[in-house]
Each structure stands twice: as structure tokens, then as C-alpha cells.
Amino acid sequence: MTPGKAACDACARLEREKEAARQAGDLSKVTDCAVLLKRHPGHSKRSTLSGRGRA
Template sequence: MTEAPSFRHQPPAAPPAPVPGCVACADLARLRTEASRTGDFSRVTDCDVLLRRHPGHGA
């Protein structure tokens, strides 16, 4: 019998901050806020991913 893999739960990462002066970042941050307010947490996650992957702004 094999052991089931153990998973370590970690607290979620802090949401990415929009880069000041970037219109695309501001739009994504606004969409994320609206999605959070309406309970659309899938869209919140999508906005976070897009903010983290925004060209020229880090990872």
C-alpha cells in the first residue's frame, strides 16, 4: 500500500499591486475590485494572474 501524498496549505499570496501610471494595470485592478465585490473569485484570480504576468512589470 502506498501513502497518499501530503499537501501543505499555505496562506494565499498578497494580491499584486498595479504599477502606478499604467492604464492596463489600473483597469485590471478595477475589474478585480468589481469581481470581488460581486463574489466572482474566479475572475479575481484571473485578474491577479494577468497583473503578475503583465509585460514589463516583473515575472
């Protein structure tokens, strides 16, 4: 298995939660899951906020 999001149980769980929230119309939870996925260590080029971008 290749390293990355597909190999991580936590990411898989967050993806499932995000999709369930999307189907339920809970856009706040969709956003929360997306942020947690982006911040999850080891899966993105920049796993911490750099202080730049939108607030």
C-alpha cells in the first residue's frame, strides 16, 4: 500500500464522517472534517498553519 491518506485509519474515518455530514446537510461538520484532514500530520506538504491565507 502506498503511503498517504488512503493508508491512514484516522483519515479514512474523517473522510467517512465528512461524507455523512455532507449527505445530512451539516456543512459545519463538513468544514470541521476538512480542516482536520488538512492538519493531520504527515499527509500534506504543510501540516501546520503558516499564518498566511484566509482566516
